[in-house]
Amino acid sequence: MSELIAKLKSEIKRLFDEDVVDVVIAFKKADSPLRPQPAFYRKGDSLEDLEYNSLCQNNLANYLTRYPHETRIGIVVRGCESRSVNALVVEKQHPRENLFKIGIPCQGIVDLRKIVKQTGEDVSGYKEDQEKISVVFKNKEYQFDRKDVLHDSCLRCVHPNPVNPDVLLGDPLPEGDPGVLRQAVESFEALTKQERYTWFQQEAERCIRCYACREACPMCYCTECFVDHNPPRWTESTISPAGTQAWHIIRAFHQTGRCTSCGACERACPMDIKMTYLTDKLNEDMLNQYDFAPGMDDTTQPPFASFNLDDKNRFVA
Amino acid sequence: MMYILEKKKLNKILSTWAQEHEVFVPQKVEEYSQFLPYTEDSELALKSPHNTRYPPKALFLPQSEVMLKFNNRTQKYEEVNTTPKSRLVFGVRPCDAKAFRLLDTVFDAEDYADPYWKAKRDATILIGIGCEVPPSTCFCTTVGGGPFNQDGLDAILTELEGSYLVQILTEKAETLFASLSPATIEQEKQVEAIQTKAHDSMSPAFETDGLKQKLDQIFESSYWDKISESCLGCGICTFLCPTCFCFDIVDEVQRKERVRNWDTCMFRIYSQEASGHNPRPTRRERTRQRLMHKYSYWLDHIDEIGCTGCGRCVRYCPVGLDIRAMLRTANTHESEAVHA
Ligand code: SF4
Ligand code: SF4
Ligand code: SF4
Ligand code: SF4
Numbered sequence: 001m002s003e004l005i006a007k008l009k010s011e012i013k014r015l016f017d018e019d020v021v022d023v024v025i026a027f028k029k030a031d032s033p034l035r036p037q038p039a040f041y042r043k044g045d046s047l048e049d050l051e052y053n054s055l056c057q058n059n060l061a062n063y064l065t066r067y068p069h070e071t072r073i074g075i076v077v078r079g080c081e082s083r084s085v086n087a088l089v090v091e092k093q094h095p096r097e098n099l100f101k102i103g104i105p106c107q108g109i110v111d112l113r114k115i116v117k118q119t120g121e122d123v124s125g126y127k128e129d130q131e132k133i134s135v136v137f138k139n140k141e142y143q144f145d146r147k148d149v150l151h152d153s154c155l156r157c158v159h160p161n162p163v164n165p166d167v168l169l170g171d172p173l174p175e176g177d178p179g180v181l182r183q184a185v186e187s188f189e190a191l192t193k194q195e196r197y198t199w200f201q202q203e204a205e206r207c208i209r210c211y212a213c214r215e216a217c218p219m220c221y222c223t224e225c226f227v228d229h230n231p232p233r234w235t236e237s238t239i240s241p242a243g244t245q246a247w248h249i250i251r252a253f254h255q256t257g258r259c260t261s262c263g264a265c266e267r268a269c270p271m272d273i274k275m276t277y278l279t280d281k282l283n284e285d286m287l288n289q290y291d292f293a294p295g296m297d298d299t300t301q302p303p304f305a306s307f308n309l310d311d312k313n314r315f316v317a
Numbered sequence: 318m319m320y321i322l323e324k325k326k327l328n329k330i331l332s333t334w335a336q337e338h339e340v341f342v343p344q345k346v347e348e349y350s351q352f353l354p355y356t357e358d359s360e361l362a363l364k365s366p367h368n369t370r371y372p373p374k375a376l377f378l379p380q381s382e383v384m385l386k387f388n389n390r391t392q393k394y395e396e397v398n399t400t401p402k403s404r405l406v407f408g409v410r411p412c413d414a415k416a417f418r419l420l421d422t423v424f425d426a427e428d429y430a431d432p433y434w435k436a437k438r439d440a441t442i443l444i445g446i447g448c449e450v451p452p453s454t455c456f457c458t459t460v461g462g463g464p465f466n467q468d469g470l471d472a473i474l475t476e477l478e479g480s481y482l483v484q485i486l487t488e489k490a491e492t493l494f495a496s497l498s499p500a501t502i503e504q505e506k507q508v509e510a511i512q513t514k515a516h517d518s519m520s521p522a523f524e525t526d527g528l529k530q531k532l533d534q535i536f537e538s539s540y541w542d543k544i545s546e547s548c549l550g551c552g553i554c555t556f557l558c559p560t561c562f563c564f565d566i567v568d569e570v571q572r573k574e575r576v577r578n579w580d581t582c583m584f585r586i587y588s589q590e591a592s593g594h595n596p597r598p599t600r601r602e603r604t605r606q607r608l609m610h611k612y613s614y615w616l617d618h619i620d621e622i623g624c625t626g627c628g629r630c631v632r633y634c635p636v637g638l639d640i641r642a643m644l645r646t647a648n649t650h651e652s653e654a655v656h657a
């Protein structure tokens with residue numbers, strides 16, 4: 001990791017020295033070794049606290065839409081982040097020429113909740129290499145196989161390598177197995193209709209409508225989300241099965257062909273609610289029916305956002 | 318008075334109480350914990366080093382609370398019954414109990430008492446449990462509390478080997494434990510040592526002296542741009558916070574109800590006005606409101622900090638923003654000329 005961080009620092013320094021970018025979005029160390037934070041560097045800032053490891057939980061593409069189009073943004077991207085950036089470029093949220101993507105092949109994000117479940121909460125130290133993750137809890141070291149503590153979305157990741165980065169730091173990794181991506185969707189589909197509904201209810205109805213899933217998602221950048229619209233109100237804001245289910249279903253639908261399966265929504269949720277099974281299923285439909293996967297280039301419109309005059313299907317009934 | 322409650326008798330005493338009161342205990346849900354009604358099969362989550370993730374303020378200020386119903390036939394509003402059955406909340410942590418007392422100054426003030434809040438508060442007995450090994454994310458002692466603080470509680474438990482020592486703090490709890498055997502002097506001493514040790518294990522997280530003045534001074538400074546830069550603007554820190562109490566009243570027309578829902582200053586629409594103008598247009602102003610409310614405006618109102626150091630916002634912020642670090646930065650922020 002330290003080698004990679006050194007490379008990252010020198011690349012960022014170069015970008016500022018050669019006046020390529022105005023700001024670089026990356027991660028920095030925080031007080032707790034377990035919680036690296038999104039960081040925003042500008043020319044002249046010290047890069048001393050720059051961090052990169054498998055604990056970096058957030059999808060940095062989320063911050064892209066906060067800048068005016070003129071801002072030249074450098075951004076550290078892993079596989080999913082690079083695809084989110086592409087999807088945002090397609091949706092004209094930032095011009096490609098004002099972006100510099102610093103790509104890092106991604107070994108997956110570690111899910112802290114999986115670790116503390118086995119150790120206890122107040123983990124103090126952290127180390128990682130290719131295979132192993134180790135933490136210190138109450139002066140004792142605990143070691144885990146990386147695959148046992150990766151976030152579920154990362155276990156299912158198909159494209160860990162950044163797509164069309166401007167520079168790639170580190171060696172490309174083998175692509176993931178689409179079969180694994182299928183598994184979660186498959187086990188959901190294997191349930192009966194009633195079981196599926198019960199599962200959905202159990203997940204959705206714990207929701208406290210904090211909208212962290214929305215705010216953590218790069219593709220949820222609407223100035224006004226449908227749940228915030230007033231009047232008319234599209235959903236109840238009251239915590240009720242109807243309002244909460246509507247929130248979960250519509251949020252997922254709005255991601256169709258746009259979600260890059262990064263899992264940032266699930267990692268942000270304070271109520272441990274599962275939601276990627278919905279978006280992954282929608283993405284699977286996109287792939288099967290339209291041969292489209294979000295963010296694999298920065299020009300192709302997602303099927304539901306595009307139209308053409310030769311469309312073989314009639315438009316509205 | 319101090320009693321010894323043997324752990325193996327805990328379920329029995331809870332079921333006895335449950336005959337008369339509605340009893341709430343912390344229970345595990347997925348990987349988090351929450352106060353839920355006690356039943357014989359309840360799996361108690363008392364072992365955690367800290368409070369429940371979902372805050373017990375919801376027992377008094379539910380996330381959604383029906384205030385009135387509209388009757389279509391009579392074309393009239395109907396009151397809903399606000400008086401609950403007598404309640405007993407078992408296993409409250411001191412930071413959360415203190416928060417109830419702080420919130421009483423909002424919902425049960427001299428000039429106005431909120432009937433919904435007050436009815437539930439009056440009907441409730443709070444049995445606390447102290448935190449023997451406070452985790453690094455908690456900082457109650459920094460803000461005037463402590464892992465065994467008695468503020469707001471009717472009784473407090475300290476865990477011993479195989480039992481709990483119960484300290485009775487108010488009349489409300491007096492009779493609840495009367496059937497138990499009293500603690501020995503030795504046990505009392507042991508508990509005192511445990512409590513002191515827990516308290517002393519927590520070092521100050523930031524300087525509170527002069528912090529309010531400092532925050533007031535840097536109200537217009539670039540400090541807020543820096544600390545809010547990574548904030549997502551979600552509702553986690555405030556919804557889970559035991560002292561955040563903002564709400565929004567809506568008419569759920571289809572269900573013919575007027576409902577009070579939690580709201581938060583971290584949401585854009587919270588301060589959005591009907592004209593379209595938003596006096597807190599960005600996360601900078603919203604983050605500022607959150608911190609200023611807790612560390613300045615509460616002091617203006619009741620001369621107490623409106624944060625009990627419960628650590629929830631620190632633990633669950635999805636971008637790892639830590640209010641303690643923010644306040645340390647505020648303390649060292651050079652006052653600068655007011656920027657335009
Ligand atoms: S919906 Fe979730 S998994 Fe999909 S892009 Fe958004 S944050 Fe990532
Ligand atoms: S983050 Fe979780 S609790 Fe919050 S709105 Fe999303 S699903 Fe609901
Ligand atoms: S929980 Fe964190 S990201 Fe969400 S509003 Fe609070 S400080 Fe911002
Ligand atoms: S501001 Fe944070 S630490 Fe303070 S009471 Fe609220 S949630 Fe707890």
